[in-house]
Amino acid sequence: MSxxxxxxxxxxPSELGVDFFHLASLGGWTYEEESAxxxxxxxxxxxxxxxxxxxxxxxxxxxxxxxxxxxxxxxxVNARWxxxxxxxxxxxxxxxxxxxxxxxxxxxxxxxxxxxxxxxLGAKGVVQAVSCQLQTGSGQSNIDPLTGLPNRxxxxxHLELQIPLARRQERRIAVLFIDLDGFKRVNDNFGHAMGDKxxxxxxxxxxxxxxxxxMVARQGGDEFIVVLQEIxxxxxxxxxxxxxxxxxxxxxxxxxxxxHIGASIGIAFYxxxxxxxxxxxxxxxxxxxxxxxxxxxxxxxxxxxLANQVKAQKDIKSLLASAIELNQFALNYQPVYxxxxxxxxxxxxxxRWNHPQKGILEAESFIPAAEENGMIRDLGRWAVRQMLLDAxxxxxxxxxxxxxxxxSAAQIPEGLPLDWLKETIAQTGANPAKLIxxxxxxxxxxxxxxxxxxxxxxxxxxxxLSLGNFGTGYSSLGFLKVSTVNYLKIDRVLVREMLKxxxxxAMVKSILDIGRNLDFKVVAEGVQDEASLxxxxxxxxxLAQGFYLARPMSGGDIVNAVxxxxxxxxxxxx
Numbered sequence: 001m002s003x004x005x006x007x008x009x010x011x012x013p014s015e016l017g018v019d020f021f022h023l024a025s026l027g028g029w030t031y032e033e034e035s036a037x038x039x040x041x042x043x044x045x046x047x048x049x050x051x052x053x054x055x056x057x058x059x060x061x062x063x064x065x066x067x068x069x070x071x072x073x074x075x076x077v078n079a080r081w082x083x084x085x086x087x088x089x090x091x092x093x094x095x096x097x098x099x100x101x102x103x104x105x106x107x108x109x110x111x112x113x114x115x116x117x118x119x120x121l122g123a124k125g126v127v128q129a130v131s132c133q134l135q136t137g138s139g140q141s142n143i144d145p146l147t148g149l150p151n152r153x154x155x156x157x158h159l160e161l162q163i164p165l166a167r168r169q170e171r172r173i174a175v176l177f178i179d180l181d182g183f184k185r186v187n188d189n190f191g192h193a194m195g196d197k198x199x200x201x202x203x204x205x206x207x208x209x210x211x212x213x214x215m216v217a218r219q220g221g222d223e224f225i226v227v228l229q230e231i232x233x234x235x236x237x238x239x240x241x242x243x244x245x246x247x248x249x250x251x252x253x254x255x256x257x258x259x260h261i262g263a264s265i266g267i268a269f270y271x272x273x274x275x276x277x278x279x280x281x282x283x284x285x286x287x288x289x290x291x292x293x294x295x296x297x298x299x300x301x302x303x304x305x306l307a308n309q310v311k312a313q314k315d316i317k318s319l320l321a322s323a324i325e326l327n328q329f330a331l332n333y334q335p336v337y338x339x340x341x342x343x344x345x346x347x348x349x350x351x352r353w354n355h356p357q358k359g360i361l362e363a364e365s366f367i368p369a370a371e372e373n374g375m376i377r378d379l380g381r382w383a384v385r386q387m388l389l390d391a392x393x394x395x396x397x398x399x400x401x402x403x404x405x406x407x408s409a410a411q412i413p414e415g416l417p418l419d420w421l422k423e424t425i426a427q428t429g430a431n432p433a434k435l436i437x438x439x440x441x442x443x444x445x446x447x448x449x450x451x452x453x454x455x456x457x458x459x460x461x462x463x464x465l466s467l468g469n470f471g472t473g474y475s476s477l478g479f480l481k482v483s484t485v486n487y488l489k490i491d492r493v494l495v496r497e498m499l500k501x502x503x504x505x506a507m508v509k510s511i512l513d514i515g516r517n518l519d520f521k522v523v524a525e526g527v528q529d530e531a532s533l534x535x536x537x538x539x540x541x542x543l544a545q546g547f548y549l550a551r552p553m554s555g556g557d558i559v560n561a562v563x564x565x566x567x568x569x570x571x572x573x574x
Contacts, residue, residue: 093148404436492526
């Protein structure tokens with residue numbers, strides 16, 4: 001009886017195999033490069049929604065299947081296929097239009113075969129309808145359908161399995177919390193379809209520079225988590241984090257657009273920073289928050305003092321909402337001198353916050369938080385309006401210097417609408433020809449119709465545009481030829497180091513030459529001593545600012561303070 005039952009149970013193994021593949025919603029295919037034909041198993045044909053006869057394989061053209069891939073994913077799949085033909089691994093997740101026009105998420109993986117000369121001959125692969133398996137009893141998914149990465153639940157399960165193993169083997173685990181810098185701007189400027197494609201490319205880049213033993217998961221939105229299981233020193237995790245920052249910060253080319261984003265990373269270690277998955281993720285998140293608040297595109301390790309720093313940052317963030325209503329902000333102004341004539345050319349305004357507990361705070365300590373919580377728009381409008389009022393008052397008294405203000409990338413174009421700007425200029429009586437808006441290279445490099453229109457309209461108003469931090473960012477000469485920029489500002493780092501470093505000196509001199517040749521006014525910022533001032537004068541630099549010349553001061557003090565310095569006069573209007 002037992003023998004009979006055994007034979008009965010193993011009578012048709014192939015049929016049992018088909019049942020298992022069907023239950024797993026997994027199908028196979030082979031591909032011939034010469035004919036570009038795919039041979040689908042019956043289960044693969046069912047998954048891909050291709051009409052077929054039960055039990056029979058099917059020959060199809062790859063291009064026919066590509067036509068049914070969702071247009072948001074088609075370029076990505078084609079790019080992955082081309083990479084595979086060049087020898088790279090092929091694995092991707094995409095949306096496919098099913099038989100009844102229903103969208104089905106497909107996971108596909110393949111291994112390609114090449115001849116001795118490296119010419120692709122064909123491939124064998126599998127497909128799986130992951131949307132069928134993503135739902136568990138609790139309604140949670142294990143795989144992020146957009147990127148194909150594990151989601152937060154699978155990540156947490158993975159960590160809870162790895163932590164006891166690491167405890168027994170007396171080894172460490174590193175958790176990296178990654179938040180993309182500038183992703184919201186991409187969604188706002190280009191739409192969510194572009195944002196989806198960008199997230200898919202981000203996932204690919206992260207996987208490409210991690211080891212097989214590492215896991216990368218999508219936490220949600222533009223947040224990702226990497227788990228490093230095999231590290232011998234804290235520095236190993238730091239090196240990988242720096243590599244991720246570099247690769248994620250490289251240009252993305254999507255639909256003929258060049259996209260620039262960055263990444264801020266926080267790192268926590270088992271067992272030093274937590275003994276369970278939730279604590280490690282929370283502490284890595286806190287370290288990331290500090291990275292984002294302290295300049296972005298950098299990394300921080302969780303430590304005993306970091307929690308207090310993060311709390312302080314979050315306190316600042318919560319108080320920002322009421323700070324404008326409570327009139328806690330003020331503008332300071334720093335003169336920009338014509339260092340050949342020793343007259344003031346313009347003044348640059350800097351926002352300061354009279355914090356109720358911490359006293360006067362400079363912009364660097366709260367602007368990142370304002371950008372993150374959306375307060376930058378209200379704060380930016382307040383600063384621009386106050387600057388216009390001050391400028392109108394000075395010009396009405398006959399002072400002829402220009403007034404400049406820094407504009408955050410998060411303010412353009414929605415934060416400073418053109419209608420609001422025109423109305424505010426009219427209300428304050430400010431002269432647009434005496435105003436300068438300073439922007440960063442990263443802001444101006446955005447290939448966006450709304451931004452370009454904003455710049456064009458600002459130029460029509462007569463407002464000057466200044467390109468800040470020049471020499472340390474993109475420094476695109478091709479862009480300068482077609483832009484509406486009037487001023488280049490040499491980054492203070494270059495000016496500060498130019499007398500100690502020949503390369504920095506040469507860069508400063510080259511930027512001055514570019515300004516002369518392309519008819520830009522060049523401002524050297526960060527002049528800290530007499531030697532630097534003399535060197536800039538000898539190089540023919542026209543405009544400069546820095547603590548050696550004058551520190552920022554209140555609007556009420558700016559005129560008198562500058563007038564009292566011998567040889568440094570404010571030019572009065574005729």
